Amino acid sequence: MDAVIIKNGYVVDPEAATIEKKEIGILRGKFADPSLVKSHGGQVDYINANAAFVAPGFIDIHTHVFKDYTDLGVEADKIGISQGVTTIVDAGSTGINHYETFRQQVIETSETEVLAFLNISKEGLCNGRAELANMDDLMEIIEATNIFETQSSIIGLKARMSGSVVKDNGIQPLLHARKLADALNVPIMVHIGNPPPLIEEILPLLKKGDIVTHAFHGKQKNKIITSHQTLIPEAVNCLDRGVLFDVGHGTASFSFATLSIYKEKYQYPFSISSDLHIRNYEKPVGSLMQTMSKIRGLGFSLLEVVEAVTIKPAKTLHLIEQGTFAYGTRADVTLFYEKEMCTELIDSEGYPLIVEKVIEPYITIRAGRKVFECNGGTKSNRN
Ligand SMILES: [Zn+2]
Known part of the structure; x- marks a missing residue:
């Protein structure tokens, strides 16, 4: 045609x-x-x-599609083109050690465009989910430089900053991610969850163009919202600097209450992503469109939810072919x-x-x- x-x-x-x-x-x-x-x-x-x-084709910036090589991977086209999503970004399933396999087995074989945030751990999620527990597993700048220069499908770094991932290392892996990102001039997608490290340690390290995924989680600790129903000051400062907050629904990371307070009191933009993988595909996530339906249900307009899966992520990630009718x-x-x-x-x-x-x-x-x-x-x- x-x-x-x-x-x-x-x-x-x-x-x-x-x-x-x-x-x-x-x-x-x-x-x-x-x-x-x-x-x-x-x-x-x-x-x-x-x-x-x-x-414009929808973009889902947080998915897990390294099927057969990680225990979470779902088939890219199943959550991509079959659900109206033309570009999906795998969020750290692969690190540098397995990227070539990911490229051959996933990127090359999918009709959906597949991009990647490369895990700062060399193994990514291919060897369990405590990938930042050992600092020796982190990618060095010299290793990262070559792969970022030659692989256009890699659009940034992923650092999962939860206690279960970093164990005793606290904020150290993110300090390393900061060095990598500054050297390579690429964004970091940071996952927030249960401490350590504390959200108050994480957010000040982020710069314009970085992304906080699971931003609207409803866990007891490390929330962006205080008990007085306002954003913590670190979150306000972060948003003012041009950091993008992202939904990253997932199994345990999206709370209607948190996003409702954000909507009521603040006008900052955000992106909608699913964090879809094999274990939350049925419930509670369903699909990117189902996640958008939920957010529509909280009172956001159709234009707002479409912006959150097109222009917002595209602009933040400098994706010039996506999210536009230009x-x-x-x-x-x-x-x-x-x-x-x-x-x-x-x-x-x-x-x-x-x-x-x-x-x-x-x-x-x-x-x-x-x-x-x-x-x-x-x-x-x-x-
Ligand atoms: Zn994820």
């Missing part, structure tokens, strides 16, 4: 902050002006959106419905939320080519 027009869709444009009925043009895999596509001289294929919403960029597109359906969804704490609308995939397009269509017959509430 050289020339494609997507018609009859409600286009959600996160850059223009608009939702309007219009056509999207694609020429040789890139977005183009629809009038140019129609007049280019060759055959034009039409994709009927059937009143679905049409957005002419000339790669035409990854997510068509989805927002189905009127009263249902109960839960957070990682098991708290229920009644939502009245559920976001569901319809068609997924990668580089101008239709790679998935849901035959479930679900229709939007728009018409």
